[in-house]
Amino acid sequence: MADSTGFLKHERALPPRRPVDVRILDWKDVYLSRQNGEDAVFPVAAVRQQAARCMDCGIPFCHHGCPLGNLIPEWNDLARRDDWTEAIERLHATNNFPEFTGKLCPAPCEGSCVLNLQESPVTIKQIEWEIIDQAFQRDLVKPVPPQEHTGKQVAVIGSGPAGLAAAQQLTRAGHDVTVFERADRVGGLLRYGIPEFKMEKAVLDRRLDQMRAEGTRFVTGVEVGSGRDGAPTVEQLRADFDAVVLAGGATVGRDLPAPGRELRGIHLAMEYLPFGNRQALGELDEPPIDAHGKHVVIIGGGDTGADCLGTAHRQGALSVTQLEIMPAPPDRRTETNPWPTYPMVMRVSSAHEEGGERLYSVNTERFVGDDEGNLRALLIHDVERVDGRFQKVEGTERELPADLVFLAMGFTGAQREGLVEGLGVELDQRGNVARDVEFMSTVPGVFVAGDMGRGQSLIVWAIAEGRAAAGAVDAWLTGSTTLPRPVTPTAVALR
Numbered sequence: 001m002a003d004s005t006g007f008l009k010h011e012r013a014l015p016p017r018r019p020v021d022v023r024i025l026d027w028k029d030v031y032l033s034r035q036n037g038e039d040a041v042f043p044v045a046a047v048r049q050q051a052a053r054c055m056d057c058g059i060p061f062c063h064h065g066c067p068l069g070n071l072i073p074e075w076n077d078l079a080r081r082d083d084w085t086e087a088i089e090r091l092h093a094t095n096n097f098p099e100f101t102g103k104l105c106p107a108p109c110e111g112s113c114v115l116n117l118q119e120s121p122v123t124i125k126q127i128e129w130e131i132i133d134q135a136f137q138r139d140l141v142k143p144v145p146p147q148e149h150t151g152k153q154v155a156v157i158g159s160g161p162a163g164l165a166a167a168q169q170l171t172r173a174g175h176d177v178t179v180f181e182r183a184d185r186v187g188g189l190l191r192y193g194i195p196e197f198k199m200e201k202a203v204l205d206r207r208l209d210q211m212r213a214e215g216t217r218f219v220t221g222v223e224v225g226s227g228r229d230g231a232p233t234v235e236q237l238r239a240d241f242d243a244v245v246l247a248g249g250a251t252v253g254r255d256l257p258a259p260g261r262e263l264r265g266i267h268l269a270m271e272y273l274p275f276g277n278r279q280a281l282g283e284l285d286e287p288p289i290d291a292h293g294k295h296v297v298i299i300g301g302g303d304t305g306a307d308c309l310g311t312a313h314r315q316g317a318l319s320v321t322q323l324e325i326m327p328a329p330p331d332r333r334t335e336t337n338p339w340p341t342y343p344m345v346m347r348v349s350s351a352h353e354e355g356g357e358r359l360y361s362v363n364t365e366r367f368v369g370d371d372e373g374n375l376r377a378l379l380i381h382d383v384e385r386v387d388g389r390f391q392k393v394e395g396t397e398r399e400l401p402a403d404l405v406f407l408a409m410g411f412t413g414a415q416r417e418g419l420v421e422g423l424g425v426e427l428d429q430r431g432n433v434a435r436d437v438e439f440m441s442t443v444p445g446v447f448v449a450g451d452m453g454r455g456q457s458l459i460v461w462a463i464a465e466g467r468a469a470a471g472a473v474d475a476w477l478t479g480s481t482t483l484p485r486p487v488t489p490t491a492v493a494l495r
């Protein structure tokens with residue numbers, strides 16, 4: 001039984017981040033790590049106290065926020081009772097990778113927690129992280145190899161959270177699974193998009209060790225369908241595998257075709273962030289795109305922009321300004337954004353805490369260069385919304401000095417050339433790979449999961465999609481399945 005008055009006894013509290021002036025000097029996680037002996041700052045007892053705030057509600061609204069169907073009040077109570085063995089069992093029952101969501105999820109579950117009616121939700125995400133971290137420390141995360149093999153061959157294309165979740169589920173169901181990844185290392189955006197200071201790669205690697213021990217095979221450095229570097233052709237893929245799961249992400253970055261776009265110094269965010277990640281891991285001393293000693297402007301106010309911000313500060317940028325065309329979000333929920341929907345309020349990420357300026361309701365009119373074709377500045381102006389459209393506020397034009405610009409305005413869908421065109425799968429109106437209710441594309445036996453089918457989304461949705469698509473593949477290959485299918489392809493977040 002939960003402690004029904006725990007929330008009256010304990011205030012919401014989270015572990016502190018490392019001081020800005022210290023963490024900005026390295027790439028390590030912004031949070032203190034128990035393994036480094038920093039336990040005193042936020043001991044396990046404090047996390048258990050936080051778990052005691054959960055009321056085990058008759059209707060746990062937290063469940064409505066999470067596409068994974070996580071059994072939140074159950075594992076909150078197990079954490080409160082110090083029962084980490086049962087807690088991780090319960091957590092793994094619905095989530096293959098709670099360490100990814102425990103570190104990186106924006107936690108829609110907390111948005112819909114009943115205690116968020118008073119703006120002090122249970123710290124669900126932190127408790128999730130503690131459960132999986134305790135489990136790894138106590139050696140409770142063991143490989144779960146299949147009992148029997150079906151002899152069916154499955155190819156998973158792409159090793160982001162969707163591909164990894166699908167691969168782990170299908171391997172455990174007894175299929176022979178090979179994951180193909182274009183990059184030199186496994187992980188998708190977890191590896192080369194999301195910076196080390198948000199989630200250290202060691203967290204990813206310890207999970208991959210488990211997957212390899214279960215029998216999942218990984219082939220890196222091959223872009224399937226490209227015809228390059230000995231990568232399997234589409235014909236080989238269809239001939240060698242009984243089913244294919246496309247989990248290649250929504251990798252086409254949205255560009256800004258403003259005058260001056262051709263100037264040197266303007267890059268898509270995902271051209272920049274992988275170099276930063278390699279620098280953080282000591283693989284690169286001098287990244288080809290380096291913010292050191294530069295004035296940086298980031299266009300786009302979301303997660304990707306914040307990751308560019310934190311990376312630029314660690315490289316020693318002179319200044320960083322983040323531009324957003326939308327108005328600044330309110331500090332508190334508005335009437336049109338009531339509980340239990342996700343609160344669209346002003347957030348201060350760890351990267352924002354570290355400095356830089358955020359400008360809202362501004363648009364870039366053009367990029368301004370010097371005589372040698374290098375970026376020198378942006379010409380920006382304020383905008384206001386009239387009848388739902390952005391309009392320039394006349395007389396507000398000004399130059400913003402910039403040596404480097406990162407475009408972090410989202411993604412427009414799956415890469416067409418190569419695999420998608422070769423297989424002949426159809427796209428939907430938004431540029432994502434179209435699929436039916438069983439996650440199958442328009443080509444029989446070819447399934448699609450994660451951002452490649454849903455469009456740019458979140459890790460928690462990618463894992464849910466990978467799990468659900470695995471269930472569909474298993475049913476297609478064997479005639480039935482016992483694998484869970486937490487979401488449908490058209491399921492959407494609570495809104």
Ligand SMILES: Cc1cc2nc3c(=O)[nH]c(=O)nc-3n(C[C@H](O)[C@H](O)[C@H](O)COP(=O)(O)OP(=O)(O)OC[C@H]3O[C@@H](n4cnc5c(N)ncnc54)[C@H](O)[C@@H]3O)c2cc1C
Pocket residue numbers: 104105106157158159160161162163164180181182183187188189190193194198222223224225247248249250273303304307418419449450451452456457458459460462
């Ligand atoms: C910079 C950035 C930061 C983010 N931060 C967060 C966050 O903090 N929290 C959160 O919840 N979400 C975040 N997101 C979103 C989240 O990362 C994605 O929604 C999620 O990774 C999608 O998972 P996926 O498996 O569908 O695809 P991806 O992670 O994009 O992985 C797809 C993989 O497929 C590979 N691939 C593609 N085509 C081929 C091919 N033909 N052959 C072989 N391999 C191929 C690609 O190389 C890539 O590695 C962030 C996104 C970005 C860009």
Ligand code: SF4
Pocket residue numbers: 053054055056057059060061062063072073076112113114115122124
């Ligand atoms: S809504 Fe909040 S308080 Fe209620 S069960 Fe879920 S986590 Fe616990």
